[in-house]
Structures are given as structure tokens and as C-alpha cells.
Amino acid sequence: MSGGPASRDDDDIPAASGSPDASLTQDDSFTATSHAGLTYPWGDAAPGVGETIRIAPGIRWARIPMPGSLGHINSWLLDDAADNGADGVAVVDTGICLTMCSDAWKALYAGALKDTRITRVIGTHLHPDHIGLAGWIAKKQGVKLWMTRGEMLTARAIVADSSDTTPDEVLAQSRAAGWDEEAIETQRARGWNMFQRMIFALPRSYVRICDGETLDMGGHRWRVVTGSGHSPEHACLWNEREGVLVSGDQVLPRISSNVSVNITEPDADPLGEWLASIDKLIATIPGDVVTCPAHGQPFRGLHVRLMALRDEHRMRLYNLSEAIAKAPMRAVDSFPMLFNRKIGPEQLGMATGEAFAHLKRLEVEGRVQREDRDGVWWYHGVA
Secondary structure, X not given: OOOOHHHXXXXXXXXXXXXXXXXXXXXXXXXXXXXXXXXXXXXXOOOOOOOOEEEEOOEEEEEEEOOOOOOEEEEEEEEEEOOOOOEEEEEEOOOOOOHHHHHHHHHHHHOOOOOOEEEEXXXXXXXXXXXXXXXXXXXXXXXXXXXXXXXXXXHHHHHHOOOOOOXXXXXXXXXXXXXXXXHHHHHHHHOOOHHHHOOOOOOOOOEEOOOOOEEEOOOOEEEEEEEOOOOOOEEEEEEOOOOEEEEEOOOOOOOOEOOOOOOOOOOOOHHHHHHHHHHHHHHHOOOOOEEEEOOOOOEEOHHHHHHHHHHHHHHHHHHHHHHHHHOOEOOHHHHHHHOOOOOOHHHHHHHHHHHHHHHHHHHHOOOEEEEEEOOEEEEEEOO
């Protein structure tokens, strides 16, 4: 796997991702969302380079810069007790395997985290902006990586695919969506190992975390609450005593997380899983917690935000089913009903994944049916 993450030594972190937009980590959606009703206790404040902001007892906020439209990822530092009883911090999410991210960590080590022991690294989920430097920090600090099994094994499966050429299954799925030949050839020429280039080598062993488990961090306890749809088994962390939720990408304040059908599970129903996860979070976690997301500002109004996300997806499903009832369409034809901006070549892949997720949900609900016409999928209304 020449040039892949397994070949990197400690400081062999690339300066560029090789991507025109390193935010193609599947966090940002193209759908309009409302954040009405939310409050932001820290306003527009954010920690600077090498700095942290105390959110509540047991948790501090660091911000790691990234290229691309997202611009940053929030890393949450949880007060923890090391094996020898000494105080330290657990790192939740890390940034991409790029020098601008590793330099930000070096600044933290020299600044707010000076003389502070890192006790463990926790990855909320598998996307490169969340675990891109997890292996690097774990190796440097001599600690373990903690993740859910679904996230870790899926990440390993993707990293293990060392093919440089775009798989035939990917090209077939793009053709099924209605891409033209020029777009398919561009995809073929782009190659396939983008994920590998954005992740430092993951450790061979890890510590599995599970839904409902409580992570004992000495003076604080964090309950694992999992969700799905954006990724296979996304872990949120809830400190009930302090009223704080580390939500990763499962709940973001101003953007909707990407919910896509991916080539690893082409027949999955991720939007159905996403909607079920929203209901689970509403039923499990109080609405007045301080929610600490992966992108954007910490906020209050968890239930308001979750209901807005649910209702907006439901409205898009309604609009899409109404349009298909009038005329059959392909995935690419659904873009105007789903997205609030024009989809260009750089966004085509992610937009297609989201379109397939909505169309699959309509199939599962019995509102549309799919027809394969010479490798292109057409969706029809159901009488």
C-alpha cells in the first residue's frame, strides 16, 4: 500500500490532502436546515490555536483547523484519570491527517495541554476529520483508541481496500444514478484511495465502546449513546450530572449531516436509521443539555434541533414522492427537490449518495418503486 497510511512514520504527515476540498469527509450536507430556537451560550467565541475553553466541569473545547468548506473540527477534551491515578484528558476526535491539524495539536501540547497527560483517544465515528490523527496521537502518547465496533471495523475495511483505481461497482452506481459519461470518466480518473490518504495508520488493537456503556473518567462519567445513518455506529457521549452531550456529527447546529447510501452497503436504508436515531436521542437525552457538536458552536435546544432535522427530512421525502408521482425520475433528477444549491462536479458524489438515501426510504415506505433500464435506475410512483 505504497503511500498509504500504513507507510507513514511518526512525523510523515502530508501538507495537502490531494483533494480539491478536504471537507469531503461526509460531514456537510447540501440541504437547507433551520436552527431557529437554539441558543449559543458562548456566542461566536471559539478557542484559538493552542487554547481551550472550559464548557463545564469535566470538559474543555479545542478547535482544530481544516481546509475545505467546514473549516474546522471541534475536539472535546474530557477530564480523565490515568491508569496510575494521575489527572489527564481524553481526546474526542482529532482532525484530518494533515500538517495543519497536527501542528494545531503540537500547539495545544505546548499551550493549554502543557504538562497534561493524554489518557486515551475516542473516535465518535470513522470519517477522516474525526479519526484522521487518532492513530498518530495514540502512538505518540502511548495510549489506546476507543471506538464502537461498527465504526472501527468499517474504517479498517475501507483502509484495507488498497486499490488505486475506481471500482466497477462505484462506476455502476453512478451510472444508475443518471450521471453522464463525462462525469463517470472524471470519477474513473480521480481514483479511489482518498480515505486512506486522510487517515494516519490506525492501531491494530482498540477498546470497544457500546451503546449504554458508561465510561468512568474518575470524577466524571460519560454514557455512550449510539446513532446511525450518518455512519454505522456513531458514538455520542452524555454526562448526565453536568448536563453535557458530545454529539459528534449526530447533531449539528447549523448544517445537516450527510446521510448517504454508500458503496459499502448499496442496499442500506441510512435515512431510515437516521430518523430512528433522532427519535432515540429525543427519548433518551434531556432537551436542556449543552450540546457540543463536531462543527459549529456549543448550543442549547437539543430537542428543538432534532425535531427540525426530522421534520425537514420528512418534508423533502414528501416533496420528492409528490414529484415522482407526476413523472418518473432518476437520482440526479431529484436534486432540485432535495438541495438548496446547484450541485457542481465536486459535490456530485455526495449529493448522489443523499439522493439515493431519500429514494431508498421512499422505497422502504412503499411510496415509490425502482425500475432498472439498461443500468439506469428510474423511480416511479406507486398507485
